[in-house]
Amino acid sequence: MDPHAPLSPARPAGELFTAYRALVYRWACAHGLRHDAALDVTQESFARLLASTPRCPTEASQVAWLRRTASNLSIDTRRLSRARPLAAEPSHHEPPHAEPGRLALAMRALTEPQRLVLVAKAVEGLTFAQVAAALEISTPTAKTHYARALRTLRECLHHEGVPND
Numbered sequence: 001m002d003p004h005a006p007l008s009p010a011r012p013a014g015e016l017f018t019a020y021r022a023l024v025y026r027w028a029c030a031h032g033l034r035h036d037a038a039l040d041v042t043q044e045s046f047a048r049l050l051a052s053t054p055r056c057p058t059e060a061s062q063v064a065w066l067r068r069t070a071s072n073l074s075i076d077t078r079r080l081s082r083a084r085p086l087a088a089e090p091s092h093h094e095p096p097h098a099e100p101g102r103l104a105l106a107m108r109a110l111t112e113p114q115r116l117v118l119v120a121k122a123v124e125g126l127t128f129a130q131v132a133a134a135l136e137i138s139t140p141t142a143k144t145h146y147a148r149a150l151r152t153l154r155e156c157l158h159h160e161g162v163p164n165d
Contacts (some may be wrong), residue, residue: 016059
């Protein structure tokens with residue numbers, strides 16, 4: 001993202017939904033939510049965008065608002081799911097050999113900034129400069145959060161018997 005490039009103006013909510021619904025869904029999944037819960041978070045994020053009409057003068061600020069809202073809703077959903085045990089049957093969107101809780105548990109060990117940087121870098125494919133701009137942090141800070149997130153995930157998964165490749 002070129003810091004001297006002109007910022008694109010805010011977009012109508014319908015256009016944002018079309019352009020970013022898959023990305024918001026992936027953010028929710030990256031927080032360890034299953035398909036149905038991630039769809040709920042996606043829907044609620046855009047519903048809140050419509051209801052609150054946040055003051056976001058640019059498209060980038062709208063996307064940052066959606067990211068933060070989806071992250072907060074995902075965290076709330078995970079907290080609620082801990083209070084209510086999930087059904088023992090696996091999701092039909094996971095392969096039968098998958099162990100759904102391992103990565104989700106490892107992701108919970110990350111701090112919020114680490115999780116946001118990791119999702120932006122690994123799921124969205126943003127550069128460190130783009131991640132830094134989106135999260136309003138410096139590029140070295142984004143790199144530090146990313147490195148610490150990877151180290152924490154490796155440690156958590158290694159302790160559970162997953163080889164560290």
